[in-house]
Structures are given as structure tokens and as C-alpha cells.
Amino acid sequence: MDDEVTDEEEVIAAVRALEAADGPLRSRDWPALADARLCQLVVHRLRGLGRQLLPVMDEAGSAVAGYLSTWSDEAAHDIAGALSGLQEDDLALLTLIYLHWEILGRVLGENLRPVTEQLDAYEGSTGRDAIQGESRRDSLTRLRARQLITVDNRPGPALKRLTPAQRTWLDQNLVLLLRPDHTWAEEIRQSRQARVSGMEAT
Amino acid sequence: MTAQDDEVALSLARLRRAGWLPASDLPFAQAEERAAQAGRQVIIADGEDGAAAVAVLTWQGTEPAGSKSSPWLPRRTLPANATKTLVVAHALLTDPLASRSAVTQVQVLAVIRLLTSRDADSWAVPALQQVLPQAGLLILLDEGWAAGPVMRAWDPPTRDVMRHAARRLWEHPMWPVTRHG
Numbered sequence: 397m398d399d400e401v402t403d404e405e406e407v408i409a410a411v412r413a414l415e416a417a418d419g420p421l422r423s424r425d426w427p428a429l430a431d432a433r434l435c436q437l438v439v440h441r442l443r444g445l446g447r448q449l450l451p452v453m454d455e456a457g458s459a460v461a462g463y464l465s466t467w468s469d470e471a472a473h474d475i476a477g478a479l480s481g482l483q484e485d486d487l488a489l490l491t492l493i494y495l496h497w498e499i500l501g502r503v504l505g506e507n508l509r510p511v512t513e514q515l516d517a518y519e520g521s522t523g524r525d526a527i528q529g530e531s532r533r534d535s536l537t538r539l540r541a542r543q544l545i546t547v548d549n550r551p552g553p554a555l556k557r558l559t560p561a562q563r564t565w566l567d568q569n570l571v572l573l574l575r576p577d578h579t580w581a582e583e584i585r586q587s588r589q590a591r592v593s594g595m596e597a598t
Numbered sequence: 599m600t601a602q603d604d605e606v607a608l609s610l611a612r613l614r615r616a617g618w619l620p621a622s623d624l625p626f627a628q629a630e631e632r633a634a635q636a637g638r639q640v641i642i643a644d645g646e647d648g649a650a651a652v653a654v655l656t657w658q659g660t661e662p663a664g665s666k667s668s669p670w671l672p673r674r675t676l677p678a679n680a681t682k683t684l685v686v687a688h689a690l691l692t693d694p695l696a697s698r699s700a701v702t703q704v705q706v707l708a709v710i711r712l713l714t715s716r717d718a719d720s721w722a723v724p725a726l727q728q729v730l731p732q733a734g735l736l737i738l739l740d741e742g743w744a745a746g747p748v749m750r751a752w753d754p755p756t757r758d759v760m761r762h763a764a765r766r767l768w769e770h771p772m773w774p775v776t777r778h779g
Binding site for chain 2 (some may be wrong): 399408409411412413418419421422424425426438441442443444445446447467470471474478481534535538541542543557587592
């Protein structure tokens with residue numbers, strides 16, 4: 397009986413810590429994350445809140461280095477359209493920063509200019525500078541406050557909380573943005589439409 | 599998990615995301631039970647100026663504290679300037695002789711200038727407009743900044759610490775004597 401009480405306390409302590417933590421928790425610090433049975437209970441409790449447990453791999457990608465909690469995939473879809481206090485310019489800047497570091501830098505391995513130079517050089521569809529001066533400063537502040545970017549304008553820790561399904565969704569959005577006429581983009585649109593139709597039918 | 603369970607989970611996710619929801623938008627009994635199983639708590643707070651009651655997601659007992667020793671728990675803290683701005687805004691909102699439900703940016707900046715003899719526009723304005731609302735500590739109403747859902751759901755130890763800080767400001771010789779707003 398005492399063990400059960402202890403287990404319950406360990407599970408709740410781990411869930412609370414996950415929900416409060418700003419970075420990955422190590423299983424050696426939180427017994428419920430190290431025990432397979434208790435870890436399943438943690439998963440279940442998080443699911444009840446619209447959240448899920450996200451293992452964080454080490455740099456080699458071979459072992460779990462820690463755990464975060466994040467939105468469940470269902471909740472992520474549900475709240476994606478909710479007002480977040482971010483404005484259109486903020487999202488445009490975030491997209492440019494993500495493209496700069498993740499796609500040009502990490503995926504394509506290009507030699508990158510500082511991101512601020514890249515933003516200065518960016519011209520909107522009208523040929524005019526898109527987001528400059530105070531407007532840009534305010535946008536960057538809003539993105540930093542949400543941990544979407546770091547103080548040096550790199551993708552922030554909030555993006556590390558994406559589940560595989562959420563990262564796939566983001567990658568697909570980039571295809572839709574950059575290659576809207578590609579057959580792959582058409583396939584993405586069709587699969588999303590089918591998903592929406594399926595949800596409406598149930 | 600049943601469809602009803604899913605709906606409760608989504609309601610709690612919306613509550614966490616928004617900071618607060620109209621109490622009527624939440625299946626309260628189920629949400630309260632689900633939150634309790636995770637060491638959290640859903641409380642109902644009165645709306646501002648007679649508005650409908652709101653639900654706020656908070657913690658059972660005290661909020662988990664960050665720790666740099668085992669068990670290691672990394673937590674983001676408010677930047678120092680945002681904390682200073684929060685202390686001043688909270689002291690203005692809770693000043694027993696003023697009975698304010700909201701404070702303006704001008705009032706907060708003026709008090710900081712009185713207390714420190716320095717302009718605070720460069721750091722207090724971003725704290726008021728970005729950091730504190732994002733943290734759910736303040737909320738912008740027509741008449742100014744009011745206590746946000748997180749401030750209204752502070753646990754007793756946090757409330758005591760902030761009340762102590764406010765009391766020290768009220769006793770400061772430069773604390774504004776203008777009353778009732």
C-alpha cells in the first residue's frame with residue numbers, strides 16, 4: 397500500500413515537473429520517468445490534459461537524454477487557429493528565421509550571412525522592405541517572449557517541443573509555402589482535405 | 599480514451615493555451631478531476647467588473663520551483679526588469695487606499711520614475727506590453743492593465759511575497775499620494 401502511495405506521488409511529481417519545466421528532465425532525477433510502468437501512468441495523466449510525453453534524444457540520436465511535455469497532436473490541431481497574440485508580421489519573421497537556419501543552414505549546409513543582414517535584404521512582394529525598424533523589433537520581442545526564437549534570433553526552445561507528427565506538419569507547410577505548384581504540395585493539400593472530411597464525417 | 603475524455607482534454611489544452619476561459623466553456627467537474635490527477639487545479643475566479651466567472655488552470659499546493667541540483671528542474675524566470683515592473687503594477691493594483699481595478703502604462707512609468715528618479719520606458723514598456731501579458735500576469739482592458747489569470751490564481755506563498763513587496767512600496771516616501779485612481 398505504501399509503495400502504491402509512493403508511486404502515485406512519484407507520478408504526480410513527474411507530471412508537475414514536466415508541465416513546469418523549461419527544458420528536458422533527466423529520468424535519473426525523476427523516478428517515474430525511469431520506470432516503464434510509472435512512465436505509462438505519466439503518459440496517461442498528460443494525455444488527460446491534452447498533453448503528451450516527448451522523449452528528447454541525445455546528439456547522436458541513439459539514446460533518450462531526457463523528456464519534455466508538449467501538446468498532444470490532437471490538441472495542437474485544435475488550438476492552432478486560436479489567437480496567440482502573434483501578428484502576421486511575427487509569423488512572417490518566424491518563417492524567414494526558420495528557413496534561414498533550418499533549411500538554408502542545417503538542411504542545405506549553406507554558408508549563412510547573419511540573419512539580421514538577411515532580413516535587411518529581404519524585400520516583400522511590392523519590392524519594398526517588408527518588416528523593418530520598430531515593427532521588426534516588436535515582432536522579435538514577441539517571438540522571444542514565446543521562446544520561438546532565441547536572443548540571437550535562432551529557432552528557439554519552443555520548436556524543440558514538436559512531436560514527429562507536428563514537425564511533419566511544419567515541413568509540409570514549408571513545401572506549401574515554397575513550392576505551392578509542385579505535385580508534392582498537391583498531395584499534401586489532398587491528404588489534409590481528406591483528413592478534414594474524415595473528421596467531419598465522424 | 600472516449601470522445602468525451604478527448605473533449606475534456608481539449609478543453610484543458612485550450613485553458614492552458616488561453617490562460618483563462620469563461621467558466622461556462624469548461625466541463626468543470628471532469629476537468630477538475632483530470633487536473634487533480636496531474637497535480638494541477640482548475641479554479642473559478644470572478645470576472646472583472648461583474649463579468650462572467652472565468653476558469654484558470656493553476657497548481658495544487660505551491661507551484662513547482664526550479665532547481666539546479668537533483669532533482670534538476672529547469673524553469674524560466676521572469677527577467678529582472680519584468681519582475682520590477684510586475685512589483686510596481688501589482689502594488690498599484692492592490693493599493694488599499696486607491697481601489698484600482700486597472701493601471702495605465704503612464705501610471706506605472708510615473709511611479710518607477712518617482713521611486714528611482716530614472717525613466718523606465720525602455721524596459722518597463724516591453725515588460726508591460728509583452729512579457730507580463732504573455733506570462734498571464736497582466737491582462738489589457740479598456741481602462742488599462744488588470745490582474746491577469748496567473749496573478750489571480752497565485753498560490754498563498756507567492757501572494758504573501760508580493761503583498762510584502764507591495765507593502766514596502768506603499769511605505770516608500772515617494773509612493774504617489776494621489777488616491778482613487
